[in-house]
Amino acid sequence: MKKYLITSSEFYTDAPEIFREKLLKQIQIHQPQYALFRDKTTSNYELLAEIFIAVCKEFKNLKSFLHRDISLAQKLGATGVHLTSTQFSEIPKAKENKLEVIISTHSHEEVLKAQDLGADAVTYSPIFFSPNKGEPKGIEDLKTLLAKCEIKVFALGGIISTKQIELLEETESYGFASIRCFYNNFPAKAPLAKDH
Secondary structure (H helix, E strand, O other): OEEEEEOOHHHHOOOHHHHHHHHHHHHHHHOOOEEEEOOOOOOOHHHHHHHHHHHHOOOOOOEEEEEOOHHHHHHHOOOEEEEOOOOHHHHHHHHHOOOEEEEEEOOHHHHHHHHHOOOOEEEEOOOOOOOOOOOOOHHHHHHHHHHHOOOEEEEEOOOOOHHHHHHHHOOOOOEEEEOHHHHOOOOOOOOOOOOO
């Protein structure tokens, strides 16, 4: 199962040197195959994005994605762009610019729409309880979705324990995406947090 690390300013900060040091350490520990730079609040977005891409390029099998910004992803040489659920119309533009596209989805209909528009993958959320993200969809809903789509699906939302990852591994999910799971200083197959 592929691992998709998503950054957050609350852990990685927007101080360039701290950001670089923490990102490098977490990638070394968890060895994700995908990573996303996502920060909605920083005034240092382009600088941090540049550092993020440079760090990702130090790892041979790591794909780098920027949040929302197609032009910047292309300019900095990212593998691709992670679009929001309001950006379906931008999937063709991103593909024309030779970027891989992952898009956020929250319904079966959105997943199938992303597939039809040529996205490479989706995040589908929330699978488990996640603060302020609405009712969790659960494993059975995820299995139902996976039976009717062909696009790569990263399960997202509330993934903070080994038990949850093991449940996801029993599905046909391509991988899982998380912010909090990767804050820990031990591999994602080890206990990550107290199981709820």
